[in-house]
Each structure stands twice: as C-alpha cells, then as structure tokens.
C-alpha cells in the first residue's frame with residue numbers, strides 16, 4: 001500500500017507552564033495517516049489517549065515507542081483497526097519533548113486512491129468507507145483539524 005512512502009517527522013517542544021490547566025499542548029485529534037510512531041522524552045507525562053470517555057496518561061517508558069493508529073488505517077481496514085483520539089498536555093514540572101513520525105502514504109501522489117481492502121468486504125461485512133483520493137483527503141484534514149470533525153467522517157458510506 002506504500003503507506004511508509006512519504007513519512008514526515010515532527011518534533012514538539014512543550015515548555016513548562018506554571019498554570020498548565022489553562023493551556024493546551026496539542027488539541028484532541030486522531031492522526032490522519034496510517035500509523036504514527038511517537039518517541040517521548042523521559043520523566044514528564046504529557047500524552048493522553050481517550051479511552052472509555054476518560055483521558056488516560058501514556059507514561060514515557062524507557063526504550064519504548066508509542067504506536068498510534070491513524071484514520072487511513074481505520075479506512076483501509078474497514079474499521080477493524082480504530083484510530084485513537086489523543087492530546088498532549090503541558091506540565092509545571094518541566095519542559096517535554098516528543099518526536100512523531102507519521103506514515104501517511106505517498107503525499108506527493110495527489111491522485112493516489114485508498115479504500116477499504118477488498119478482501120475484508122463481504123455481504124456480512126459491507127464497506128464502511130468510500131474511496132479517498134489522497135490529495136483531497138489531505139486538504140480536508142487540514143481544513144477540519146481545528147474542529148472536532150475528522151476528514152474520515154466525510155468518507156463514511
């Protein structure tokens with residue numbers, strides 16, 4: 001599927017803050033691509049995942065990388081893998097660094113099409129998503145990422 005083609009690396013630096021409850025580090029979102037590998041600096045907790053309507057801390061563990069499932073993997077797996085909602089909060093104890101590597105497919109191939117894998121679709125398991133054209137999907141993601149709506153929602157059958 002060429003999902004590792006065109007990966008991007010984002011480095012985040014969250015300064016410490018005396019009033020962290022007043023500040024957002026990274027707003028609630030799910031990642032748009034297939035998979036994200038996330039490395040966190042040790043000692044300070046910041047990443048939280050939404051699980052059963054609660055924000056759960058994902059503590060940095062030495063030698064471990066967090067693997068986040070993204071919206072495109074949810075789409076091609078016809079919902080078998082579910083992308084997770086997450087956010088990053090800031091801390092009063094000190095600054096935090098995270099490095100995210102996004103595997104989002106060949107982003108320079110605007111006309112690349114992704115859809116639910118045909119072998120996963122049957123009469124009992126109908127396709128849940130329409131095909132997406134990668135360039136259009138990325139534009140939708142950029143224009144919807146500031147609200148609570150995901151680009152993926154546009155492609156539900």
Ligand SMILES: O=C(O)CCC(=O)C(=O)O
Nearest residue numbers: 010012026047088098100
């Ligand atoms: O800084 C973090 O732990 C999360 C960053 C993140 O979710 C992202 O870059 O998509």
Ligand SMILES: [Fe+2]
Nearest residue numbers: 029030031086
């Ligand atoms: Fe993310």
